[in-house]
Amino acid sequence: MELPKAFEEKMKALLGDEFDSYTACYKEPRYYGLRVNTAKISVEEFVRICPFVITPVPWIENGFYYDGEQESPARHPYYFAGLYYLQEPSAMTPANRLEIHPGDRVLDVCAAPGGKATELGAKLHGEGVLIANDISSSRAKGLLKNLELFGIGNMLVLSEEPGKLCEYFPEYFDKILIDAPCSGEGMFRKDKKMVKAWEEHGPEFFSRLQRSILTQAAAMLRPGGMLLYSTCTFDPLENEGSISWLLEQCPEFDLVDIRPYEGFREGVPEYASVRKEEFSKTVRIFPHHMKGEGHYLALLLKKEDKENLPRKELKQERTKSGCSYEKLPEDLRVFLKKVHRSFDVSRFDIRKDRVYYMPDGLPNLSGVRFLRSGLLIGELKKGRFEPSQAFAMNLKKGEYEYILDFPVSDERVIRYLKGETLLVDDLAGSKEKGWYLVCVDGYPLGFGKLSQGTLKNKYLPGWRWQSV
Structure with a gap:
C-alpha cells in the first residue's frame, strides 16, 4: 500500500x-485473534471444545490466532455464549x-x-x-x-x-x-x-x-x-x-x-x-x-508517602437501599428462590421497574451520565418479574434451578438465537412451567419461558442471530 x-x-x-x-x-x-473469557471457561477447556483451528498467541496466556479468511467465530453459538472476544x-x-x-x-x-x-x-x-x-x-x-x-x-x-x-x-x-x-x-x-x-x-x-x-x-x-x-x-x-x-x-x-x-x-x-x-x-x-x-x-x-496506605474513603458513599429480603417485591423473591447464589440484599437497587445489583463501595453518582450501573437482574412488570439477558449471561449453569441445555449440534440452538419459539418436550418432559435458563453445552445463552413442552423465546431482540 x-x-x-x-x-x-x-x-x-x-x-x-x-x-x-x-x-x-x-x-x-x-493476523486475526480471539481471547478466551476466563471468567466463563478455562483455557484448557476452551481448547478442548474449540471448533476452529487455533494456535496460541505466545505472549498472551488466553489468546489465540485463527484464520480469518476461513473461519467465522462471530457466527458460532460459543460466541453468543460469551466464551471469547475477537x-x-x-x-x-x-x-x-x-x-x-x-x-x-x-x-x-x-x-x-x-x-x-x-x-x-x-x-x-x-x-x-x-x-x-x-x-x-x-x-x-x-x-x-x-x-x-x-x-x-x-x-x-x-x-x-x-x-x-x-x-x-x-x-x-x-x-x-x-x-x-x-x-x-x-x-x-x-x-x-x-x-x-x-x-x-x-x-x-x-x-x-x-x-x-x-x-x-x-x-x-x-x-x-x-x-x-x-x-x-x-x-x-x-x-x-x-x-x-x-x-x-x-x-x-x-x-x-x-x-x-x-x-x-x-x-x-x-x-x-x-x-x-x-x-x-x-x-x-x-x-x-x-x-x-x-x-x-x-x-x-x-508512589506512596508511606507503605500500605489505605484506600481513600469518599465523602459521599452511595446510599445502600436498606432492603431486607422481606421488603423485596414478591415476584422477585419467588424468582430468586431458583437462583443458587448468595446476595447482599442491601445492594439491590430498584429504580422504577428495574432491579439492579450494585457493586459495593461506590460514591454517590448523581449527575453522572451512565448507560448501566450494576448488574441488571430484570424488570418488574404487571404481576410478574422478567429476568434480564444480562443476568442470564452472568449466571453459571449450576447457579439456576431450571435449565434447558442443548448440545451445540442441536439445530434448536440457532433457532433460539434467532428468537424462535421451540418445542422442547424431549428436554423438558414433565418439568414445571416458568423461567428456564437456556444453555449450549452448559454455557448460558439467555432465558425462555416454558409451558407444556413449548419454550417461549426471551432472547434479547437486539442480540439475535442475523441471517447472512
Whole structure:
C-alpha cells in the first residue's frame, strides 16, 4: 500500500536499518485473534471444545490466532455464549500486562468497544468494580453489550468526559487503563482507512487529548495504584512524549517494568524530555518483530508517602437501599428462590421497574451520565418479574434451578438465537412451567419461558442471530 511520505520519513528515522523489513510486512496478511473469557471457561477447556483451528498467541496466556479468511467465530453459538472476544493479537497486550486482582477498583477510561474492558472485568471474577467509560454514547452502547455478553456484572458503563469523573472518583482506583485515542499508525496494515484519518488528524492533535486524559486519570488513581497507558501508534510525540509530559506534571509517578516477551522492543529514551533512563521500561510492538500490529505500552506506579496506605474513603458513599429480603417485591423473591447464589440484599437497587445489583463501595453518582450501573437482574412488570439477558449471561449453569441445555449440534440452538419459539418436550418432559435458563453445552445463552413442552423465546431482540 502507498504510505504518506511524511510518515515514511518519520519511520525511517525511528527504525533506521529496519525500515525495509517494516515496509515488507505490508505485503503480509493481517493476523486475526480471539481471547478466551476466563471468567466463563478455562483455557484448557476452551481448547478442548474449540471448533476452529487455533494456535496460541505466545505472549498472551488466553489468546489465540485463527484464520480469518476461513473461519467465522462471530457466527458460532460459543460466541453468543460469551466464551471469547475477537481481538487483534497486539491489542490484547495492554489489559494482559495490567495486573488485576479480584476486589480491585478498575477504570478503563476510553473503553469502547470493550476489547480491554472485557478482559479487565473477567480478571475481577465478580469482586470489586470495573468502571468502563467512553465519551461517545453511541460507542458506549456497543461497550455495554460486550460487557454483558461476557457476563460482567460488577460494572458501571459511563459516557462522560474523563475530567468530570475526577469530581466523583478522587484517588479511588487501584488500577487504571488508558487505551488512548491516537493517530493509529500501528493499524495502517489492518485498516487502510486509518491512513486518511492520520492525514486529517495527526499526532499533534491526539497528543493534546492524551495529555489531558493522563492528567485526569492521575488524579483518580490512589497512591500505590498502577496506570497502564497504551496507543496503537508509532509516533514519539504520542508515546514517549505524552508519558514524559505526565512525569513532568506528576513527579509522584515512576515507570515500571512490563512483563517481557522476546518480540517486545524497548521505548526510545531519546524521545523523552525527562527521566530518559526510565523509558527503556516502556514497550514498542512492531509488526516486523511480532505477529500483530503496532502498539506502545507504558506502565506507571503512583508512589506512596508511606507503605500500605489505605484506600481513600469518599465523602459521599452511595446510599445502600436498606432492603431486607422481606421488603423485596414478591415476584422477585419467588424468582430468586431458583437462583443458587448468595446476595447482599442491601445492594439491590430498584429504580422504577428495574432491579439492579450494585457493586459495593461506590460514591454517590448523581449527575453522572451512565448507560448501566450494576448488574441488571430484570424488570418488574404487571404481576410478574422478567429476568434480564444480562443476568442470564452472568449466571453459571449450576447457579439456576431450571435449565434447558442443548448440545451445540442441536439445530434448536440457532433457532433460539434467532428468537424462535421451540418445542422442547424431549428436554423438558414433565418439568414445571416458568423461567428456564437456556444453555449450549452448559454455557448460558439467555432465558425462555416454558409451558407444556413449548419454550417461549426471551432472547434479547437486539442480540439475535442475523441471517447472512
